Amino acid sequence: MRILVCVKQVPDSTVKVKVAGDRRSIATEGVTWSISPYDEYAIELALERKDADGSTVVSVVTVGPARSRDALRQALAMGCDDATLVTAPEDLGGLDVAKALAAVAKELKPDVVLCGKQASDDDQGLVGPALAEALGWPHVGMLTKAVPGGDAIELWREVEGGHEVWKATPPVVGLVHKSEKEPRYPSLPGIMKAKKKEIPEKTIESLGVAPIAQRLEVLLMEPPPQRGGGKIFKLDGDAKGVAEQVAKALHEEAKVI
Amino acid sequence: MRVLVVAEKSGGQVRRVSQEIAAKAASFGDVDVIAVRGERYSPIAWSTAVAEKAKASGAQLVLIGATINGRDLAARAAAKLGWAYAADCTDLVTKEGAAEAKRPMYAGKIHATVRVPLPGFVSIRPGAWTLPVGAAAPGVADIEPGPEDPRLRLDRFEAAPTGGKRVSLAEARTIVSAGRGMKGPEHWKLVEELADALGAATGASRAVTDAGWRPNEEQVGQTGKTVTPDLYVALGISGAIQHLAGMTSSKVIVAVNKDPDADIFKIADYGVVGDLFEFVPAFTEAVRKVKAGG
Numbered sequence: 001m002r003i004l005v006c007v008k009q010v011p012d013s014t015v016k017v018k019v020a021g022d023r024r025s026i027a028t029e030g031v032t033w034s035i036s037p038y039d040e041y042a043i044e045l046a047l048e049r050k051d052a053d054g055s056t057v058v059s060v061v062t063v064g065p066a067r068s069r070d071a072l073r074q075a076l077a078m079g080c081d082d083a084t085l086v087t088a089p090e091d092l093g094g095l096d097v098a099k100a101l102a103a104v105a106k107e108l109k110p111d112v113v114l115c116g117k118q119a120s121d122d123d124q125g126l127v128g129p130a131l132a133e134a135l136g137w138p139h140v141g142m143l144t145k146a147v148p149g150g151d152a153i154e155l156w157r158e159v160e161g162g163h164e165v166w167k168a169t170p171p172v173v174g175l176v177h178k179s180e181k182e183p184r185y186p187s188l189p190g191i192m193k194a195k196k197k198e199i200p201e202k203t204i205e206s207l208g209v210a211p212i213a214q215r216l217e218v219l220l221m222e223p224p225p226q227r228g229g230g231k232i233f234k235l236d237g238d239a240k241g242v243a244e245q246v247a248k249a250l251h252e253e254a255k256v257i
Numbered sequence: 258m259r260v261l262v263v264a265e266k267s268g269g270q271v272r273r274v275s276q277e278i279a280a281k282a283a284s285f286g287d288v289d290v291i292a293v294r295g296e297r298y299s300p301i302a303w304s305t306a307v308a309e310k311a312k313a314s315g316a317q318l319v320l321i322g323a324t325i326n327g328r329d330l331a332a333r334a335a336a337k338l339g340w341a342y343a344a345d346c347t348d349l350v351t352k353e354g355a356a357e358a359k360r361p362m363y364a365g366k367i368h369a370t371v372r373v374p375l376p377g378f379v380s381i382r383p384g385a386w387t388l389p390v391g392a393a394a395p396g397v398a399d400i401e402p403g404p405e406d407p408r409l410r411l412d413r414f415e416a417a418p419t420g421g422k423r424v425s426l427a428e429a430r431t432i433v434s435a436g437r438g439m440k441g442p443e444h445w446k447l448v449e450e451l452a453d454a455l456g457a458a459t460g461a462s463r464a465v466t467d468a469g470w471r472p473n474e475e476q477v478g479q480t481g482k483t484v485t486p487d488l489y490v491a492l493g494i495s496g497a498i499q500h501l502a503g504m505t506s507s508k509v510i511v512a513v514n515k516d517p518d519a520d521i522f523k524i525a526d527y528g529v530v531g532d533l534f535e536f537v538p539a540f541t542e543a544v545r546k547v548k549a550g551g
Contacts (some may be wrong), residue, residue: 013479013499017366026367037480095336120479122362124344125328129300130336138301138409141329144473145410154412160425162416164297169408169491175329178473178480213374214341219357220370224505227524232517235531243539244546246511246527251547254509254526256431256488257455 001148001170002057003046004110005080006101006131007039009064010121021223026221028072035071038116040183042176045146047079047184048112053148059080059108063088063100069199076194077186083197084108088204093215096204098130103207104136111170112153117141117177124216125175132173139173140166147173258286258351258375261316263307263326266292266396271397273428274322274383279395281386282320285351289314294399297411298326304333305403316376318356320349323380324427331378343376345483347385347506351375364479364502383428384485417472424458426475431488434460434477434504438493438514440531442470447537448492454544460484460504462494478503492533496521513537515550 011017020027035043043060050056060067060075063086072083086100105113113135118125125141132139144163145156149209152167158177184192204211231249233242250257260282264275271279271292272507282288292311294301311319319334321327323345335342346358356373373379426432433452439445452459461471463478477484479499489507494500496512496519504510505524512525513533521526529536 009362013364016498017363019367026363031510083410094342095339098336118344120364123360123364124332124342126332126335126342126344129304129329129332133333133336138406139333140409142325156415160427160474162414164414165412167410169410172409182467199400212339214339214377215374216341216343217372218369219372221362222368224361224365224368227505227510227526230510230522230526230528232522232528232530235529239531239535239539240543242529242531242537243543246529246540247543247547249527250488250509250511250544254488256509257544257547 001049001053001112002059002108002110003049004105004108004113005039005042005046005058005060005075006113006115006127007043007060007062007071007075008036008119008121009062010036010066010119013037013120019223023222025218025219031043033067033070035074036116036119036121038118038120038176040116041179042116043075043078043080043184044179045143045176048179048181049146049148050079057081059110061086061101061104062175063092063204064096065090072199073194074186076197077190079190083199085199085201086207087201088205092204092211093131094124094126095214096209096211097136098127099209100204100207101127101131102134103209105131112146113173115173115175117175127135128173128175135171135173137171137173138168138173140168141175142177143174144178145180154192258287258318259314260286261311261314261319261497262288262290262395263319263327263330264290264292264395265322265324271394272322273388274324274381276392276395277383277386277388278320278322278381280389280392280430285318289316290395290397291400292397293402295402298330298331299402299405299411300333301406301409302402302404304330304337306400308334308337308405310400314462318351318375319378321380323382331380331471335378341374343371343377343379345382346379347382349379357545361483361506364499365483365505366502382485384430387483417474424453424456426458426460426477426482426484429484429498430460430486431455431457432456432460432477433490433492434462434482434491434494435465436462436494437464439465445471447534448485451537451541454541454548455488455490457490491521492537494521495519496524509531
């Protein structure tokens with residue numbers, strides 16, 4: 001089986017994000033970049049297939065600025081077999097990113113394409129379904145598990161109250177919500193091997209993608225409104241008294257119960 | 258402007274988020290409210306039907322709840338039509354052939370205003386628009402799903418061990434969430450009793466879902482669910498940045514933690530410093546009393 005994982009390089013999710021001086025973008029100075037967490041789960045799901053069946057080939061691709069090469073290097077170090085970098089301006093719209101990914105998928109001919117369900121920077125969740133649409137393939141979202149069996153692959157989709165289990169005959173696009181295991185860390189031999197691998201670079205123009213106008217334009221970015229100045233209660237042995245005060249405040253002041 | 262609202266139903270009833278959107282949509286233009294007929298969502302059949310309807314109706318703006326299925330459907334339908342799509346928005350205004358949407362980015366660490374060229378799709382976060390008191394249920398026209406893709410079929414539904422009996426986390430107006438401070442899954446009865454007293458959904462921190470104490474679907478925060486209830490009660494959650502990102506837009510936050518320096522207190526409206534095993538049972542009792550009118 002051949003699996004193609006699509007990733008995006010984003011600011012590391014454990015760090016604070018600040019608005020830049022133009023108030024339309026984020027300050028990138030000093031930012032640590034990583035693979036978007038949902039894409040890491042997608043890599044993990046793909047590599048688990050490879051663990052189970054050594055003949056599985058896992059390719060990884062990204063569309064983004066030149067620094068995205070580091071994300072691919074990390075994916076290779078985790079155990080992916082090959083990587084493709086498609087350089088593109090950072091504000092390329094989701095539908096165009098999907099077209100570029102579709103062009104790469106058509107060359108690599110994977111059975112399964114996995115993407116994170118959304119990138120953790122714009123939190124849109126457009127590219128995966130749009131890629132499936134561009135390829136003319138079905139997609140299944142919110143994946144937490146992919147189990148091959150015979151001609152079909154079982155795709156577990158987390159929804160309210162449980163999982164829908166879909167059966168797909170490849171090719172199919174899966175949008176990953178989470179893997180059961182935490183994404184693996186790159187191993188030292190993995191890192192050494194990844195350093196030696198060539199990462200071919202393409203441009204969106206070379207893939208025949210002409211950007212269209214139907215994309216979002218950021219007009220303003222702001223930090224979320226500050227909270228704080230709340231009331232603090234100390235129990236000091238009087239749990240009942242404090243509990244009654246808090247319940248009363250929620251009822252009379254905040255009016256939420 | 259023609260506006261198409263795609264409503265979702267649950268157990269035959271129009272979901273609250275769809276009602277919220279239908280009530281607000283009239284301020285943007287002439288509104289049609291539709292729902293795709295069928296018990297369970299199908300990504301291909303439903304998105305095909307909605308895309309066709311959107312095109313045929315001449316809609317400039319298609320609104321749908323930013324639920325799991327709503328977001329899936331909107332993305333695929335927008336891609337089918339080559340229209341713009343803004344996901345998980347918290348507000349919207351229309352301006353000269355475009356819409357301007359407010360939407361959280363970076364898991365809520367940034368609040369952005371984006372221009373959405375029209376025609377376009379916008380999904381709206383549950384609870385972002387308040388449902389007016391006494392609002393009439395919207396009239397919903399059912400449409401038929403499109404053809405299925407033969408390469409994909411729903412095989413079965415596997416219910417989560419704890420699933421189904423509570424309010425859905427994404428739409429809940431009250432949430433009781435608990436973290437590692439609970440010390441073990443065997444203490445969750447305390448959380449559930451408080452949730453029952455409040456009529457709340459239950460959530461959890463990532464530490465707790467990763468440890469397998471609670472199912473993944475309860476995880477609040479980045480890589481889990483982003484929630485905006487009227488009341489969020491955090492029990493034994495210290496407040497990692499990823500958790501805060503997922504709940505900081507809640508209207509009122511109550512935090513209980515034994516560490517007075519826990520980050521959760523920085524965003525709490527009411528903070529209780531102390532042992533949650535003492536406080537929670539007393540609080541459950543106090544909530545019951547208040548709710549009973551005494």
